[in-house]
Amino acid sequence: MAGELEGAKSLSGLLSGLAQSAFHGHAGITEELLHGQLYPEVPPEEFRPFLAKMRGILKSIASADMDFNQLEAFLTAQTKKQGGITCDQAAVISKFWKSHKTRIRESLLNQSRWDNGLRGLSWRVDGKSQSRHSAQIDTPVAIVELEFGKSGQESEFLCLEFDEVKVKQTLKRLSEVEESINSLMQAA
């Protein structure tokens, strides 16, 4: 039966399923589904610990955001330990992490962001504007629409109006942020 658990394609599929479930929020990927689709010949009592082991390995790699050196060392250690993984399985896991790392990391970052995330920005500048609330005429106006929302929730929209003075003031504030970012990057 161990041979059944060796198949690279099945393991690759399993890792994809685990990633969908653990990181990308796909609720429907159950143990039964993975077992039936990928390892139908393997008895459930053998599949269950195997699934738990792979899930644990994938979560450890993702949680540590391993680079490729760390990954190599980690997987080598896993092949050497009792009840660990085979070299072929290590190769499949390595290949999987290399191609899915960025996306998994993005999902983890989204999960850790509890406030609204910026989703979009659109703008236009109008040459002339009149408003019943204001006597300003012939004043160029920038209209900026921000789209934002919490993870998994629908977007909210905020529509802001800026005159030239306000645009410049905002730009000045934004340059302060940029300066801070540059200091942080230099210090890193």
Added chain:
Amino acid sequence: MKNVFSSLHLQRVGWEARAGSGSAGPVPATSCLAMAESPPLREPVLDAKSEVTCQLIDFQWKLGMAVSSDQCRSLKYPYVAVILKVADHSGQVNSKSIEMTIPQFQNFYRQFKEIAAVIETV
């Protein structure tokens, strides 16, 4: 005949009627006629912010670094968080907090520089 216009759509129609001289991002709406015939593209919310244009009164910012979380021990995620204080035409003031990644902020900043460049020429 059921009126499928919401105040949001009336705002969009108003935009279409004004002369514009520069824009970025997706076009705000399809043609006015198409808007009249099709159901709303997004649900209008009762929140005043999405139905009127607001003035930005102030914004506060912070540059943060998320180090670790229960889901990921090694986050190492720098982010910019802003709180926008906005007022609508009735004077009602609201605050909205938004977080962005560094690349998102840099795009935001770049867009504002473009706005500044365009608004000067109008």
